[in-house]
Amino acid sequence: MHGARTSPDEDGGPRSAGGHWAGTGRMGTIGELGEFGLIGRLTRRLPQGPAVRLGPGDDAAVVAAPDGRVVATTDLLVEGRHFRRDWSGPYDIGHKAAAQNLADVVAMGARPTALLVGFAAPPSTDAAWAERLYDGLADECRRAGASVAGGDVVGAPEVTLAVTALGDLGGGAPLTRSGARPGDVVAVRGRLGHASAGLALLAAGRDGPAELLAAHRRPEPPYEAGAEARAAGATALLDVSDGLVQDLGHIAAASGVRIDVDSATLVVPEVLGPDGLRHVLTGGEDHGFAGTFPPDSPPPPSWTVIGTVGRGAGVRVDGRVPDATGWDHFRG
Structure with a gap:
């Protein structure tokens, strides 16, 4: 990968008086670079994996599809709605944008191969800021075995990312x-509640615990979960992005079943604080996974069994309908 880069644990520059990542200014702004100058700088930071037969630089990318089918998903991330630049640096934002899309591919039992990224930003945006954003995208793709194969850039009043995986x-x-199906067990894999607790800390103006702030800024989906679930005979699987209760409700509705969760089986670390159980049940954006498994084909030890599937509808926690379920983009 070309270009000097800071450590993945740093965002590579100071923050301005308003809290935004300020960059170094040595490269100028993306407006000064122009569309094609910016594209050249960004694409040089994007190594291509074996699934990408033709990467950035042509009218479209070419990605291998040896199965004959392609799993595809897309997400929008809008500044002020999905991230704040005074809370997250550019590397964080890129990491998170990649992770949430890659996790959706894994939730289908598939292996991620490529991302296509549409990047909109004000022309005054520091070019170094944009490069760090793409570093975050590229590094998280590498962790999942995928590549950023192409995309688009455009000027806009606020930073927006449109990511297709x-x-x-x-x-x-x-x-x-x-x-x-009734009789299945319900199990989860990965962290739950940490990103939600981190977001609450940032909203309250607090600067720790650091591990919760990091969980909000850089989710760590266990990308191996899809292969594990498939090998264990999972009957359903999804990415926990909007809250465990709400996302289990999607399985219940799609499958025509009822899901019962036993809260005593949930892992609620002390670091989550007094609202830990609420964060685990309703907090999203950790991008762990929830699945159902036949009773005679239990999930692997890396998964935690938290409930059962029965006849009926909806989700119950300890036998009751929970008051809160999770995030809705139009209800907030």
Whole structure:
């Protein structure tokens, strides 16, 4: 990968008086670089994996699809709605944008292969800021075995990212939300509640615990979860992005079943504080995974069994309908 880069644990520059990552200014702004100058700087930071047969630089990318099917998903991230530049640096924002899309591919039981990234920003944006954003995207793709294969850049009043992720099923059937059956067990993999607790700390103006702030800024999906679930015979799988209760509700609705969660089985670390259980049940953006498994084919030890699938509808926690479920972009 070309260009000097700071440590992945740093955002590579000072913050301005208003808290935004200020960059160094040595490269100028993206407006001064122009569209094609910016594209050249960004694409040089994007190594290509074996699934990408033709990467950035042409009218479109070419990505291998040996299975004959392509898993595709897309997300929008809008400044002020999905991230704040006084709370997260550019590397954080890129990391998070990649992670949430890659996790959706894994939730289908697929192997991520490529991202396509649309990047909109004010022309006054520091070019070094944009490069660090793409470093975050590229590094998280590398962790999942994928690449940023192409995209677009455009001027806009605020930073916006439109990310499309592609994946390969490797000959297997997709793991959907509609396969859960009465008698299955419900299990989760990965962190729950940490990103939500971190967001609450930032909203309250607090500067720690650091691990919770980091969880909000840089989620760490266990990308191996899709392959694990498939190998164990999972009947349904999804990415926990909007809250455990709400996302389990999607499985319940799609499968025509009821899901019962036993709160005593949930891992609620002390660091989450007095509202820990609420964060675990309703907090999103950790991008862990929840799945259902046949009773005679239990999930692997890396998963935690938290409940059962039965006849009926909806989700119950300790036998009751929970008051809160999770995030809705139009209800807030």
